[in-house]
Amino acid sequence: MSANIPPASAPAILEAKLQHSIGGLLLDVNFTLTKPWSVLFGPSGSGKTTLLRAIAGFVEPDSGHIARGDTVLFDSSSNHALPPYLRSIRSAAQTARLFPHKDVRWNILYGNGWLTRPLDASQIAEQTMALFRIDKLAGRMPADLSGGEKQRASVARAVVSAITFSGTGTPLLLLDEPFSGLDAALRDDLLAELREWLDRWKVPVLSVTHDIGEAFQLDAEVLKLAEGRIVEQGPAEAVLATERIRLLSRLG
Numbered sequence: 001m002s003a004n005i006p007p008a009s010a011p012a013i014l015e016a017k018l019q020h021s022i023g024g025l026l027l028d029v030n031f032t033l034t035k036p037w038s039v040l041f042g043p044s045g046s047g048k049t050t051l052l053r054a055i056a057g058f059v060e061p062d063s064g065h066i067a068r069g070d071t072v073l074f075d076s077s078s079n080h081a082l083p084p085y086l087r088s089i090r091s092a093a094q095t096a097r098l099f100p101h102k103d104v105r106w107n108i109l110y111g112n113g114w115l116t117r118p119l120d121a122s123q124i125a126e127q128t129m130a131l132f133r134i135d136k137l138a139g140r141m142p143a144d145l146s147g148g149e150k151q152r153a154s155v156a157r158a159v160v161s162a163i164t165f166s167g168t169g170t171p172l173l174l175l176d177e178p179f180s181g182l183d184a185a186l187r188d189d190l191l192a193e194l195r196e197w198l199d200r201w202k203v204p205v206l207s208v209t210h211d212i213g214e215a216f217q218l219d220a221e222v223l224k225l226a227e228g229r230i231v232e233q234g235p236a237e238a239v240l241a242t243e244r245i246r247l248l249s250r251l252g
């Protein structure tokens with residue numbers, strides 16, 4: 001007699017349960033990420049950046065537990081907080097942070113983990129710069145870049161750092177509004193290519209966006225944040241249905 005075996009659920013990419021009070025907002029979330037790309041969607045001030053910073057280890061929550069597989073990143077009950085550089089997390093902040101006295105190529109290679117394989121790391125850097133349309137700017141200094149180019153260089157660096165990660169497993173890549181400064185056509189191309197590039201290297205992503213189209217195009221799981229709480233989690237078609245109708249009716 002054959003037993004009914006339930007399908008194995010996808011392994012968790014991240015488990016997070018945390019509370020953190022900041023500037024009058026109480027961030028209070030409990031969620032698990034299992035999809036290759038997840039998107040945090042919510043109004044300004046709802047706690048998206050703070051949540052990314054807590055996962056990365058730059059903000060210590062008041063209480064809670066954050067884990068990637070068997071590795072506990074943060075646990076308030078045992079007073080445990082892994083420092084950011086020991087977490088299998090890579091991130092790009094909302095505003096570009098480049099070393100001003102070094103050129104773009106140097107900045108992109110900074111933080112790559114393949115120090116014993118410099119040629120392979122260089123190849124990943126060149127391919128990623130081409131993807132972000134900054135390969136022709138590789139020899140320029142950050143001061144000589146536009147705002148959008150700086151932002152692309154900053155995100156490209158995090159991507160290279162995630163792909164060349166030298167620790168155990170693959171890191172989770174956190175991207176805070178990675179495409180906000182780009183024109184629509186370029187953003188659409190980059191989104192599609194980046195999704196493919198990171199799928200190829202099996203790097204999971206949690207990104208922040210205000211843009212409904214971005215969430216749909218990425219075919220991402222959406223976590224809708226409102227006043228510090230995740231009010232819905234699921235496919236974009238389900239979670240952002242109301243926002244989509246509102247947007248379409250505005251467009252006439």
Ligand SMILES: Nc1ncnc2c1ncn2[C@@H]1O[C@H](COP(=O)(O)OP(=O)(O)OP(=O)(O)O)[C@@H](O)[C@H]1O
Nearest residue numbers: 022023024025042043044045046047048049050051
């Ligand atoms: N260092 C800080 N000190 C005090 N309050 C802060 C600090 N950082 C953020 N806040 C407050 O915490 C709340 C959440 O901020 P957060 O940056 O996480 O929101 P967000 O959803 O990312 O917003 P946005 O979409 O505008 O980037 C806001 O009310 C903000 O003013």
